[in-house]
Amino acid sequence: MxxxxxxxxxxxxxxxxxxxxxxxxxxxxxxxxxxxxxxxxxxxxxxxxxxxxSNLGANAFDIRRAGMNNRGRNEGRIEKVYPVINYDQAVMYRDQMAKDARVSLSAFVSGATVVKSETEKTNPNINIVAGDENYMLNNSLNLAKGRDFSTFEQEQGANVAIIGEEIASTLFKNKDAIGDYVTFLGRRFKIVGQLEKEGSSMGGSGDRRIIIPLETGRQIPRQGNATLNYDIKTAIYRADELNYVMGEATGMMRKIRQDQLGQEDSFEIRRSDSLVQxxxxxxxxxxxxxxxxxxxxxxxxxxxxxxxxxxxxxxxxxxxxxxxxxxxxxxxxxxxxxxxxxxxxxxxxxxxxxxxxxxxxxxxxxxxxxxxxxxxxxxxxxxxxxxxxxxxxxxxxxxxxxxxxxxxxxxxx
Structure with missing residues (x-):
């Protein structure tokens, strides 16, 4: 056989x-x-x-001033205080990275802010953030009502705002907030959008946030004429290029910040894909x-x-x-x-x-x-x-x- x-x-x-x-x-x-x-x-x-x-920004990384999260001393040593990332540096980075990624700029304008409508006011727990045209997209923020800022509003620094769900329910009860006005930081803002409800996370809440155009945030006076510190979020188009683009961004930011050879970075780059890892x-x-x-x-x-x-x-x-x-x-x-x-x-x-x-x-x-x-x-x-x-x-x-x-x-x- x-x-x-x-x-x-x-x-x-x-x-x-x-x-x-x-x-x-x-x-x-x-x-x-x-x-x-x-x-x-x-x-x-x-x-x-x-x-x-990925839709939540996993294929992205943030650039911030180094030492932002250090409080006072670390094991008896005083941490070095680095200068803020100013507007010119942030814009220069955004322009140079435009061909490789989608860059958004934002700045924390004020915390513990009281926001008022004609008849109501909030507790002093509202955060004011200024963001550019890519801020909503890069941070995966969705609108429940209304619209995003127009190009004209971004360029001219118009007094318009997008508010969180908790602010809308506190100030306007069962009334639609779109088209109405709120007052904070000495200015009156027209509400053009309302964010989707996010819910509490780690003791804070995105529902207690107000977003204003980046140029508007630059125009608001700050205590002691302090310079705004800008945060940069870089979203890449292909996840497998993340490490390469981060390396390119590091070299670019060292040059923009004029970090000397052998000197440690005056900024921090943090990956947003820790969840994926x-x-x-x-x-x-x-x-x-x-x-x-x-x-x-x-x-x-x-x-x-x-x-x-x-x-x-x-x-x-x-x-x-x-x-x-x-x-x-x-x-x-x-x-x-x-x-x-x-x-x-x-x-x-x-x-x-x-x-x-x-x-x-x-x-x-x-x-x-x-x-x-x-x-x-x-x-x-x-x-x-x-x-x-x-x-x-x-x-x-x-x-x-x-x-x-x-x-x-x-x-x-």
Missing amino acids: NLIENILEGLRSIQGNLLRTVLTGLIIAIGIMSLVGILTAVDSMKYSLTQTF SLDEISGYLKAGGFVIGFITLLGASVGLMNIMMVSVNERTREIGVRKALGATAFQIRQQFLIEAVVICIMGGFVGVVLGILMGNGIASLIGEGGFIVPWLWVLVGMAICVIVGVISGYYPAFKASKLDPIESLRYE
């Missing part, structure tokens, strides 16, 4: 014991489904969450856990397959005797049973892969919207495992069958 005849004989044997083959294949399919399904779900959820984080770490643990669970399931499936193949050897003892009497070698007998085991595993594995992909994408779709993912790597790994399981589970039964004595086999009842 050559290899082709052995394969055909194995397929005929599988067809002749269809119910047993289906049940055995299902054992393998369940194991592969759990393996591929869990790993597909992890990949699909990661893709969906990465897209969400944490997600990568978490998904790695999930994949490891999913692989272990799938492996344990496949281990049980391989034991079941070996048991069924042992039963098959006992049932076909006379058949093995006849084949040996007709000249079949021990190698050919061993090959036949191995082929049967591998074919059953591959059939079960194919079904398991299909079910696993559907299950994984189904689970991920319950969490968030994302594209339908076919994890080709895990498909190949799953099918390779099927072949390995088939060989391991089928080898001992095949070896036992090949060692049977032909005369004793023919006498077997």
Whole structure:
């Protein structure tokens, strides 16, 4: 018997014991489904969450004056105070980076501010932020009502404002705030937009924020004629270019800030993709856990397959005797049973892969919207495992069958 005849004989044997083959294949399919399904779900959820984080500004980085978060002394040492990032420096950076990224400039104008309407006023807990035309987009801020600032309003420094949801509900109750006026910092502003409700986060709230045009913020007098400190947010178009653009931005800002060679940076660059980095770490643990669970399931499936193949050897003892009497070698007998085991595993594995992909994408779709993912790597790994399981589970039964004595086999009842 050559290899082709052995394969055909194995397929005929599988067809002749269809119910047993289906049940055995299902054992393998369940194991592969759990393996591929869990790993597909992890990949699909990661893709969906990465897209969400990207929309929230994950593919971006912030540039601020160095030492802004240091308070007083650090371990007995006085931290160096660096000059603010002024308007000219921020604009110079924005113009030079325009070809590689979308840059937004903003400045914190005032905190703990009281805002008044004609009849109501807020608590002194409102933050005033001045932002340019890209500020809303780069910070993923959406409007519930109204509009963004026009180009004319940005350039001329008009007294217009976009307010948070809490401010609108406090000052205007059930009335629509769009088109009405509020007063703060000695000026009267027309409300042109209202931000979507964000909710509290870390003790603060974006709902207690007012955004005004950047030029308007520059015109508002500050205590002691202090210079506004500008924050720069750079959003890139391709996530894989983040490190490259950050390196380019560092060199550019050192030149703009005139940091001397060997001197530490007078600014800080902070990535906004920390959530994505944490997600990568978490998904790695999930994949490891999913692989272990799938492996344990496949281990049980391989034991079941070996048991069924042992039963098959006992049932076909006379058949093995006849084949040996007709000249079949021990190698050919061993090959036949191995082929049967591998074919059953591959059939079960194919079904398991299909079910696993559907299950994984189904689970991920319950969490968030994302594209339908076919994890080709895990498909190949799953099918390779099927072949390995088939060989391991089928080898001992095949070896036992090949060692049977032909005369004793023919006498077997």
